[in-house]
Amino acid sequence: MTWALGLTGSIGMGKSTTAAMFADLGIPVWDADAAVHRIYEKGGSAVGPVGALFPDAIVDGGVSRTELKRLIAEDPDRLRQIEEIVHPLVAADRAEFLANTDADIAIFDIPLLFEIGAEGTMDSVAVVSVPLDVQKERVLARPEMTEAHFSAILARQMPDAEKRRRADHIIETLTMEGARDQVAVLVAELRERIAHA
Numbered sequence: 087m088t089w090a091l092g093l094t095g096s097i098g099m100g101k102s103t104t105a106a107m108f109a110d111l112g113i114p115v116w117d118a119d120a121a122v123h124r125i126y127e128k129g130g131s132a133v134g135p136v137g138a139l140f141p142d143a144i145v146d147g148g149v150s151r152t153e154l155k156r157l158i159a160e161d162p163d164r165l166r167q168i169e170e171i172v173h174p175l176v177a178a179d180r181a182e183f184l185a186n187t188d189a190d191i192a193i194f195d196i197p198l199l200f201e202i203g204a205e206g207t208m209d210s211v212a213v214v215s216v217p218l219d220v221q222k223e224r225v226l227a228r229p230e231m232t233e234a235h236f237s238a239i240l241a242r243q244m245p246d247a248e249k250r251r252r253a254d255h256i257i258e259t260l261t262m263e264g265a266r267d268q269v270a271v272l273v274a275e276l277r278e279r280i281a282h283a
Contacts, residue, residue, distance in 0.1 A: 087283075089191045089276055090184060090207065094199035095214030096243045097236075098225035100259030104214045105195045107269040114183075115193040121179040122172065126151070131178075135171045140164070173202060180207075191276055200244050200252055212272065213253035215246055216260055 093108070095101040109115045125132040128147035136154075137144040143153040158165045184192060196204055205211050216224075225236050250256055255272055259265040 087280075088184060088187055088189055089209045089280055091191060091193050091276065092199050092205060092208035092211040093193050093195045093214065094197060094211065094249065094253075096221065096246050096249070097197075097239050098221040099214045099216055099246070100224075100265065101195065101197065101214045103262070104257055104259060104265055104269060105193055107266050108193045108273070111270065111273055113191050113193055113273065114187050114189050115195055116180055116183045118176060118180075118194075118196045118198075121176050124179065125149075125172070125175045131175045132172055135175075136168065139167060139171070177204075177207075190280055191273065198243070200249060205252065210254040210276075211252070212255040212257055213246075213249045214257050214259055214265075215250055216258065218246070220260065221246075 093101060093105055095104075105115050105117070124130055126136075126149035130148065132149055133144060133147070136149050140154075140157055143149055143157060145153060154168060158168070180194060194204075194208060196202075199205055199208075199211065222236065225231055225239075226233065257265055257268045257272070
């Protein structure tokens with residue numbers, strides 16, 4: 087049996103960096119964003135159903151994110167329609183990954199894990215977190231990021247305090263070294279738990 091560890095965290099918290107730390111320890115990582123890219127590319131499982139609803143979204147045989155953004159900007163209700171197609175396909179990709187691994191622990195890097203209700207499919211959930219001032223500083227250092235855009239992203243994500251409350255494990259990412267130590271401790275704890283299951 088593989089222990090499914092959900093990994094989540096708001097923008098700028100260091101989630102991708104933390105996922106890479108698990109990978110450095112030899113733990114397989116499934117990435118939700120990469121799964122979306124797979125199902126959108128030419129021959130991907132989302133191309134047919136998205137194209138049936140929104141033919142303009144198909145460019146060069148794949149789903150164009152630029153076109154999807156334009157369509158959603160025209161009519162925000164379209165986001166729900168697209169999510170009804172995409173979420174089950176991403177969940178199927180995730181299930182296939184889990185079925186094909188024989189690792190004792192697998193990481194599921196899902197930015198909106200709580201927002202989509204995926205925590206019920208995990209054995210436990212780790213949230214990556216830093217104080218708001220650190221998060222803001224990190225995000226605003228990104229090219230083309232504005233305060234307004236940052237605020238809009240935060241408004242779509244569950245507040246960090248709520249994620250921390252719901253999570254089984256919290257990984258603080260104030261320093262790389264500190265985060266790496268916490269990842270190693272968490273892996274050791276999970277392996278201990280698996281050994282006594």
